[in-house]
Amino acid sequence: MLVCNIIKNLSGFALxxxxxxxxxxxxxxxxxxSGKSMTLRCIAGISKPDSGHxxxxxxVLFDSEKKINLPPQKRNTGFLFQDYALFPNMTVLQNIMxxxxxxxxxxKQAAEFAETxxxxxxxxxxxxxxxxxxxxxxxxxxxxxxxxxxxxxxEPFAALDSHLRSELEMELATLLKSFxxxxxxxxxxxxxxxxxSDNIAVMNCGKNEPISEKKALFKNPASVQxxxxxxxxxxxxxxxxGTQISVPDWGVELDIAxxxxxxxxxxxxxxxxxxxxxxxxxxxxxxxxxxxxIEDTFTNILMVRKQGTNLPPIRWEMxxxxxxxxxxxxxxxxxxxxxxxxxx
Amino acid sequence: MDxxxxxxxLRITVIAVSIAFVLGIFAAYxxxxxxxxxKSVCDTIFAIPLVLPPTVVGYFILVSLSPxxxxxxxxxxxxxxxxxxxxxxxxxxxxxxxxxFIYRTARGAFEGFDQNLLDAGxxxxxxxxYIFFRILLPNCKHGIIAGTVLAFARGIGEYGxxxxxxxxxxxxxxxxxxxxxxxxxxxxxxxxxxxxxxxxAIAFVFMVLIEIFNKPKVRV
Numbered sequence: 001m002l003v004c005n006i007i008k009n010l011s012g013f014a015l016x017x018x019x020x021x022x023x024x025x026x027x028x029x030x031x032x033x034s035g036k037s038m039t040l041r042c043i044a045g046i047s048k049p050d051s052g053h054x055x056x057x058x059x060v061l062f063d064s065e066k067k068i069n070l071p072p073q074k075r076n077t078g079f080l081f082q083d084y085a086l087f088p089n090m091t092v093l094q095n096i097m098x099x100x101x102x103x104x105x106x107x108k109q110a111a112e113f114a115e116t117x118x119x120x121x122x123x124x125x126x127x128x129x130x131x132x133x134x135x136x137x138x139x140x141x142x143x144x145x146x147x148x149x150x151x152x153x154x155e156p157f158a159a160l161d162s163h164l165r166s167e168l169e170m171e172l173a174t175l176l177k178s179f180x181x182x183x184x185x186x187x188x189x190x191x192x193x194x195x196x197s198d199n200i201a202v203m204n205c206g207k208n209e210p211i212s213e214k215k216a217l218f219k220n221p222a223s224v225q226x227x228x229x230x231x232x233x234x235x236x237x238x239x240x241x242g243t244q245i246s247v248p249d250w251g252v253e254l255d256i257a258x259x260x261x262x263x264x265x266x267x268x269x270x271x272x273x274x275x276x277x278x279x280x281x282x283x284x285x286x287x288x289x290x291x292x293x294i295e296d297t298f299t300n301i302l303m304v305r306k307q308g309t310n311l312p313p314i315r316w317e318m319x320x321x322x323x324x325x326x327x328x329x330x331x332x333x334x335x336x337x338x339x340x341x342x343x344x
Numbered sequence: 345m346d347x348x349x350x351x352x353x354l355r356i357t358v359i360a361v362s363i364a365f366v367l368g369i370f371a372a373y374x375x376x377x378x379x380x381x382x383k384s385v386c387d388t389i390f391a392i393p394l395v396l397p398p399t400v401v402g403y404f405i406l407v408s409l410s411p412x413x414x415x416x417x418x419x420x421x422x423x424x425x426x427x428x429x430x431x432x433x434x435x436x437x438x439x440x441x442x443x444x445f446i447y448r449t450a451r452g453a454f455e456g457f458d459q460n461l462l463d464a465g466x467x468x469x470x471x472x473x474y475i476f477f478r479i480l481l482p483n484c485k486h487g488i489i490a491g492t493v494l495a496f497a498r499g500i501g502e503y504g505x506x507x508x509x510x511x512x513x514x515x516x517x518x519x520x521x522x523x524x525x526x527x528x529x530x531x532x533x534x535x536x537x538x539x540x541x542x543x544x545a546i547a548f549v550f551m552v553l554i555e556i557f558n559k560p561k562v563r564v
Contacts (some may be wrong), residue, residue: 046463072466085464089482099468146469 002150002182006042006052006062015039015049021150021182025249026211027230028186030203036186037082039203040152042182044079045072048278052185056149059180078148083156084139086127092138094122099142111144117141132160133168139174151176151183157192169195179209190231194218202226224343232341233315235265251285251306256337263343268301270318270339273330285334295320304333350542351516352431354507356519357499360438361446362442364499365492367439368446374477377456387451395446398407398504401440405433405509429519437505449491453484490557497550501543520546 001022010016015035018025018338028036038243043054043061051064056077061070086095096110115121117137119130136156145152156164156172173196176183187193193200193214202209205223221227224235237248240261245254247264254264274285291313292303295340300323304315316333318326375386409416411430419425427433434561457480465475481488503521510517512526520543527535 041463044463044467046466069452073462073469073471076469077467079464079467081460081464083460085460086421087461087479087483088466089479098465098470101469201430 001057002043002184003053004039004043004056006039006054008038008042008047008049010035010038010206010257013206015042017042017206017208019201019202019208019211021184021199021211023180023182024199025176025183025185025197025199027197027214028184028203028208029188029190029193029200029224031229032116032189035206036203037154039208040079040154040184040186043075043150045070045079046079047076059149059160064199076146076149076174077252078140078143078146078151080136080143080151080153080156083159084127084135086130086135086139086142088127089097092119092130095127095138096145097143099145101146110141113141113145114138133163133164136160136168137171140172144179149181151179151181153185155187156185157187157189172196188229190218190229202229220269221265221341222344224263224265225330227263227341229344231267233268233317234266235341235343236312238264240264247284249312250284250335251288251309251311252286254283254335254340256283256340258342261342265341265343266314266335266339267341268315269299270336271314271316272334272336273326274332274334275330277336278335281336281338282334283337283340285332288328288333346515347537348515349474349520349523352517353500353519353521356431356434357442357496360435361492361499362498363435364439364443364446364495368443368495369450369481369488370492371443371447372450372454373480375451390447391444393440394448398441398502398506400507401437402508405436405440405505409436410480418537420496426472427511429517431510434502434517434519435505437509438499438502441502441505442499444497445498446488446491446493449487450484453487454477454480457484458489460494488521492552493550493553493557497554499545500546501548 001020003020004272005018006015013035015038017035017039028039038047042049045061048069049064052062053060053064054062056075058068060068062074063070087098090098092114093107093110096113097106100106100109110118111123114123117140119134119137119141122130122134127138130138146191157169160168163178168201169192176196185193185197197214199211201211202217202223202225209223209226217226218230221230221232227235238261239246240259243257245256245258245261245264248252274282287307289307290302290304294301299317299319302316305311305315307314312339371390375383378386406428407413411417411420411426416427419427427436461479462475465479501521503525506519506526508521512522513519518526520539522538523539524543527539
């Protein structure tokens, strides 16, 4: 179990992270520059927090009050760098051997791990002779051969071509499931995070929101930042008015009694024609006009707004086949109660 | 034909550049880890022989090591050693003059090196010594070798400081560059020409070596 509670002043913002991660995959999700990678670096010991406490499986790695700051060599953390950081002057075998801490039978151990990670055919190749996927497998083998107490992955797929990603992602998912210690996983890709992680901490400008279970976070994000990172495209200001919520940017009043709402959101694929919805579920329905239509790979994106207004458009996304059956557009669009996100 | 000056030059330069090689690399490594303020001060001091006239370097060596100086008189009294006007004095001069070439190229190579690789080594539990000798140095070797060749070329042709600290004593302190000046001064033009040709040949060899080592292997 990892306990990390640190503060570090960086140019532009202050890192203020408070997380606890058990066994399983915890994702740190945030826009670039939100301090995700710096958090990993502080845990690994290659950057020093200004103050705080880091504890791994009961072992104190850093404590500013007790003046404890273990060097990275003594922390036993596994850190997968974005570009894998293989040593260019060493072969695959030699690279994996650097991760072995005991002195006996190093070559045999390294070769065994190479076999597990399907790179035994390349043992004597240098990193520049490997493909992106082979590099990643070599780097992971090099890390796991030392049985680290935690595994930290910094955007592991950023350096790969997209067609390689899905294949490697499945391999990595299997691997992460069998890893007996906490895994911290940094990414800004919501789909990747959803597929690979169990819990998610959203990071925003150096601060993290409380860790939540991934399904709960995607279903009901609490903040604007979390909603945006989980892919909600329509987020606007809202005002609570007793039994209604007024949403000026959409030009509607939502039939929902909820106090202290600052923002509301609705996912682009949850908007439905009013005729297809159960009347009791509708929070608001409105006649609309199409501002713009974009054809995406598998969906059609309609930018719509309330008819006869000049409001900023709402994004409405549907599968292409639904678009084909919708040639005769409905009269009104409906926003359903269960799909409205209340955000702060 | 007496080839002593060539032998003497090679002896002086090999010893001096070997010492400057170790000093230059460690100075470059040390400066990487220094706080910013010390860094610029030390950097200036380390690089200053590059722009200083060699005679000034020679002057400092004489003032600090000649038998009439404080340190020089101690050396003579305690160890019975005289450094100036011996070939060993030229070694000291060449160390100082060739040092910045190695220091600066090593520093450039270290700074251009991917710091993530060093950090990766640390998280893998590798010692700082292992990281320095087995990761940093091997990956920076092209830059460092090019700098060393340059230092060697500069050292073997060193004249200003060498002639001040050990003069020209045939068969004892004569070097390839001081020979040219000496034979010219005593009107032995054919000998001066002969040593000039040797210097040209050495220079040519070094230019070829620099050209070879400056071209890094293509890495994809």
